[in-house]
Amino acid sequence: MTLKQLAKELNLSFSTVSKALRDSHEISAATKSRVLAKAKALNYQVNPLASSFRKQKSKTIAVIIPEVVNDFFGPVISGIESIAQQKGYHVLIYLTHEDVEREIAITQVLQNGRVDGVLISLSEQTTDTTHLDNVRQKEIPVVYFDRIVENTDAPKVTTDDYCSGFNATEHLIQHGCKRIAFLSISQNLSISHKRLKGYEDALNKNGIKVHTNLIISCERDDEKCAATIRKLLKQKNRPDAIFAAVEKLALKTYEICHELKLNIPTDVKVITFSNSYTAALLNPSLTTITQPAFEMGNEAATILFKMIEKKGYQSMKEATTLASQLIVRSSTK
Amino acid sequence: MTLKQLAKELNLSFSTVSKALRDSHEISAATKSRVLAKAKALNYQVNPLASSFRKQKSKTIAVIIPEVVNDFFGPVISGIESIAQQKGYHVLIYLTHEDVEREIAITQVLQNGRVDGVLISLSEQTTDTTHLDNVRQKEIPVVYFDRIVENTDAPKVTTDDYCSGFNATEHLIQHGCKRIAFLSISQNLSISHKRLKGYEDALNKNGIKVHTNLIISCERDDEKCAATIRKLLKQKNRPDAIFAAVEKLALKTYEICHELKLNIPTDVKVITFSNSYTAALLNPSLTTITQPAFEMGNEAATILFKMIEKKGYQSMKEATTLASQLIVRSSTK
Numbered sequence: 001m002t003l004k005q006l007a008k009e010l011n012l013s014f015s016t017v018s019k020a021l022r023d024s025h026e027i028s029a030a031t032k033s034r035v036l037a038k039a040k041a042l043n044y045q046v047n048p049l050a051s052s053f054r055k056q057k058s059k060t061i062a063v064i065i066p067e068v069v070n071d072f073f074g075p076v077i078s079g080i081e082s083i084a085q086q087k088g089y090h091v092l093i094y095l096t097h098e099d100v101e102r103e104i105a106i107t108q109v110l111q112n113g114r115v116d117g118v119l120i121s122l123s124e125q126t127t128d129t130t131h132l133d134n135v136r137q138k139e140i141p142v143v144y145f146d147r148i149v150e151n152t153d154a155p156k157v158t159t160d161d162y163c164s165g166f167n168a169t170e171h172l173i174q175h176g177c178k179r180i181a182f183l184s185i186s187q188n189l190s191i192s193h194k195r196l197k198g199y200e201d202a203l204n205k206n207g208i209k210v211h212t213n214l215i216i217s218c219e220r221d222d223e224k225c226a227a228t229i230r231k232l233l234k235q236k237n238r239p240d241a242i243f244a245a246v247e248k249l250a251l252k253t254y255e256i257c258h259e260l261k262l263n264i265p266t267d268v269k270v271i272t273f274s275n276s277y278t279a280a281l282l283n284p285s286l287t288t289i290t291q292p293a294f295e296m297g298n299e300a301a302t303i304l305f306k307m308i309e310k311k312g313y314q315s316m317k318e319a320t321t322l323a324s325q326l327i328v329r330s331s332t333k
Numbered sequence: 334m335t336l337k338q339l340a341k342e343l344n345l346s347f348s349t350v351s352k353a354l355r356d357s358h359e360i361s362a363a364t365k366s367r368v369l370a371k372a373k374a375l376n377y378q379v380n381p382l383a384s385s386f387r388k389q390k391s392k393t394i395a396v397i398i399p400e401v402v403n404d405f406f407g408p409v410i411s412g413i414e415s416i417a418q419q420k421g422y423h424v425l426i427y428l429t430h431e432d433v434e435r436e437i438a439i440t441q442v443l444q445n446g447r448v449d450g451v452l453i454s455l456s457e458q459t460t461d462t463t464h465l466d467n468v469r470q471k472e473i474p475v476v477y478f479d480r481i482v483e484n485t486d487a488p489k490v491t492t493d494d495y496c497s498g499f500n501a502t503e504h505l506i507q508h509g510c511k512r513i514a515f516l517s518i519s520q521n522l523s524i525s526h527k528r529l530k531g532y533e534d535a536l537n538k539n540g541i542k543v544h545t546n547l548i549i550s551c552e553r554d555d556e557k558c559a560a561t562i563r564k565l566l567k568q569k570n571r572p573d574a575i576f577a578a579v580e581k582l583a584l585k586t587y588e589i590c591h592e593l594k595l596n597i598p599t600d601v602k603v604i605t606f607s608n609s610y611t612a613a614l615l616n617p618s619l620t621t622i623t624q625p626a627f628e629m630g631n632e633a634a635t636i637l638f639k640m641i642e643k644k645g646y647q648s649m650k651e652a653t654t655l656a657s658q659l660i661v662r663s664s665t666k
Contacts, residue, residue, distance in 0.1 A: 023392070025390040025392055029421060057358045059356070059358055060425075067411065068401070068407045068408075068410050068411055069407045069408050069411050069627075070407065071404075073407075074401045074402045074403065074406075074407050075401075075402050077401050077426065077428075078400065078401055078402050078428065081426065081427075081428050085428075085435075088362060090425050090427075090442075090447070091425060091426050091427075092393075092423050092424060092425055092426075093410065093414065093424050093425075093426045094414075094423075094424070095410075095411060095414050095418075102418075109423075114423070251610070251611065251614060254614050255614070276611060277584070278584065278609060278611040278614075278615065281584060281587050281588075281611075281615045281616060282611065282614045282615060282616060283614060283615060283616030283617070283618075284616070285616075294402075
């Protein structure tokens with residue numbers, strides 16, 4: 001399949017198709033997406049010469065994350081940017097807003113030589129990563145961080161989600177909790193999976209039955225999420241502890257406990273993954289598992305630049321695990 | 334001054350100088366900065382043809398901010414990015430870490446056609462904006478937001494810092510406060526200036542003398558900043574309220590009050606500018622002036638795209654002011 005054949009199939013001029021593939025501003029968005037769709041369907045490969053031209057470094061990397069209104073991704077960006085500045089690289093930021101279609105659209109745009117490498121933390125909807133495999137096939141290295149897929153040989157940087165889930169649960173058990181609810185946002189996410197597995201294994205090890213009705217996936221919608229937690233805490237046999245896989249759910253639990261006049265930690269203990277510097281000042285102060293977010297960004301960027309600078313980047317398949325820290329405060333005492 | 338003359342002055346080849354000015358990866362950082370310095374000293378202007386070539390849109394904008402580990406700049410980025418995605422634009426992020434030298438270096442790199450426009454919130458060290466005027470002279474539009482300079486005819490988007498400062502101070506006076514301290518991070522910043530002016534005017538209007546020893550500029554260093562607040566709150570005639578121009582200083586005040594066993598709000602009332610969603614859950618809950626951060630990013634990006642899309646962009650000089658919201662909670666009751 002040549003560019004000429006592709007143009008013929010599309011009934012467009014050679015020049016239009018060529019410009020569309022190079023993401024030229026002269027071509028409408030509608031035409032571009034038509035061209036991209038057809039190119040994909042016919043498995044059209046950019047010709048090797050054009051591709052070698054592309055290998056002139058753009059000196060730019062892309063960071064694709066779900067959101068930035070969040071105490072975690074802020075320091076991650078800072079960690080990435082500090083390495084990029086050292087290397088004289090520019091950093092493009094893309095937010096998926098947890099939308100896999102948007103994530104796919106972003107990765108398509110990045111295949112035209114705009115970037116030399118990609119750092120990504122997946123959206124909660126993403127289960128298949130063909131779109132990122134396509135980026136890698138164009139010899140643009142990809143490093144996954146935090147929210148990853150297991151079934152790829154691309155490098156991955158995560159924190160010890162399983163161990164953290166296990167330790168947080170044992171901490172609650174040691175403080176007398178027997179009915180521990182596990183709240184997460186999406187069962188798709190690698191981080192939710194591993195944190196949940198740690199939770200289940202800690203219960204089993206301590207002879208506590210795993211109740212599936214205490215494992216709850218909360219809705220994104222704020223009101224629905226509040227309703228779910230309210231229902232959980234209003235039931236007769238309510239949990240004596242909440243283990244929140246993300247901070248947002250712990251803060252929502254604080255609000256609902258306040259509303260229902262439940263005392264934290266006497267009635268309900270609360271523990272969460274969180275990077276918020278205000279956790280210590282909450283009422284009561286919140287026990288957290290804190291991820292090394294800045295270091296994660298730093299590490300992921302360091303690996304990416306090794307891949308960009310070396311030719312043999314495809315041989316890098318390492319999985320790096322950074323340790324999180326359990327910080328015990330009043331909410332579990 | 335032509336490129337040829339510039340090369341001669343530098344005793345470098347035409348090609349090296351040309352590549353250096355285009356930020357090519359083939360040229361060392363040292364040579365690039367030498368070339369840039371000389372070009373600046375000799376007031377070398379990129380030739381008009383090259384400049385018109387540059388006008389092929391890069392479909393990229395740059396966002397220059399002091400930091401991202403912060404509840405304010407996160408939603409600002411989100412607001413900018415939502416407009417950029419609609420327009421099919423890419424977003425580069427640069428962090429100055431409050432360092433004016435870094436800010437200048439970043440703006441120099443952006444003059445080579447890498448971006449079609451710049452959004453900037455100034456570092457706390459920035460008093461002169463020649464580096465941004467240079468960007469604008471290359472016909473790359475610049476929009477200032479939040480931390481701005483007054484003496485420019487570039488568009489500016491801010492919140493009503495003066496009114497917010499005035500209202501916050503009157504709120505404290507109405508709750509019986511007579512010795513209100515004003516804490517800020519840098520006296521350079523436009524936002525600090527205006528918030529302080531609002532504070533002073535509210536005191537004057539209510540017949541309270543302005544004490545310059547209650548107007549305090551805190552250090553960036555965490556320990557030094559804590560020492561300053563500790564000293565303030567340990568003095569005999571200590572303030573009965575703290576008005577913090579940034580959230581970090583309010584949280585530090587909480588810590589020091591806890592340490593000194595001072596009750597908030599009985600001994601000391603606290604009010605601050607803050608966008609943190611945890612303010613309501615602090616102990617005690619924190620009265621805040623909350624800026625519309627997402628909307629600010631949105632508005633600044635909207636103006637920038639108008640300038641990029643229109644030829645007559647230099648005529649846009651508007652100053653847009655968005656309203657902040659005073660949210661009264663327990664820390665001032």
